[in-house]
Amino acid sequence: MSERLQPGDTAPAFTLPDADGNEVSLADHRGRKTIVYFYPAALTAGCTKQACDFTDNLDVFANAGYDVIGVSPDKPEKLAKFREKENLKVTLVGDPDKKVLEAYGAFGEKKLYGKVVTGVIRSTIVVDEEGKVERALYNVKATGHVAKIIKDLGI
Template sequence: MPATPGRLAAGDPAPDFTLPDADGNEVSLAGHRGRKVVVYFYPAAMTPGCTKEACDFTDNLEVFAKAGYDVIGVSPDTPEKLAKFREKESLRVTLLADPDRAVLNAYGAYGEKTSYGKKITGVIRSTFVVDEAGAIEHAFYNVRATGHVAKLLRDLAV
């Protein structure tokens, strides 16, 4: 199945990025070379679906780590909002801020989508598995917040 224009597919190089985390420290994808990385994009910290997804990733962080995966969440929120989100929900997953949406756009995770029957422009909830060499191994667009982490673990046979 051909990739939708602007979307990434298995085998594509993962766009590199450096973004601030919840503490304002710079985190780059290149810094994770040699390990597999799950990069997930979500619309907004402290909303019900995004909270469920972030808590599910946090609850399964050891499972991912034992299988050789690092997990990074990216949203258009500010580092300050991410810090509040992390504190409020006791999150241990790395959360990165992309307020100008450059990384979201590079991954095709920002654009037109349907929400409650209306076409809007926003973050397309998406997850990418990047291999040790920096290539896309899996690209999942329009994922559901609830149940996504469990499905991802099954898909990765972890």
């Protein structure tokens, strides 16, 4: 079980491929606040709802100084299909070896339909301009989560 991040922790650095195979690094977003959200799988109902909510609110986040990056264990090819099918604008990156998911505490035991399984824990980490964790939210719901973040951040 990986350690969960706490406010004040340094956000683990990462460089992962996006849907087009281009490298995206957290360091590229230094100087802006970044919302890094972790989701189990592209092209599934809950994850689609969440990605569409982030896409629909990208301007709201951008105008408030936030970038958004979605991370899943999917390969770039699947992310590209997901982006095309749902017309997503949010940056999606793949972490097939789950190293970043683990570093962020977003991979481990969770309950799924009453059973304990190992997998991606739907999580959202808000990273400040200096690369420190501002908020660390774990076991979030796919539906309504983006609206809650906007409210909690006072955007």
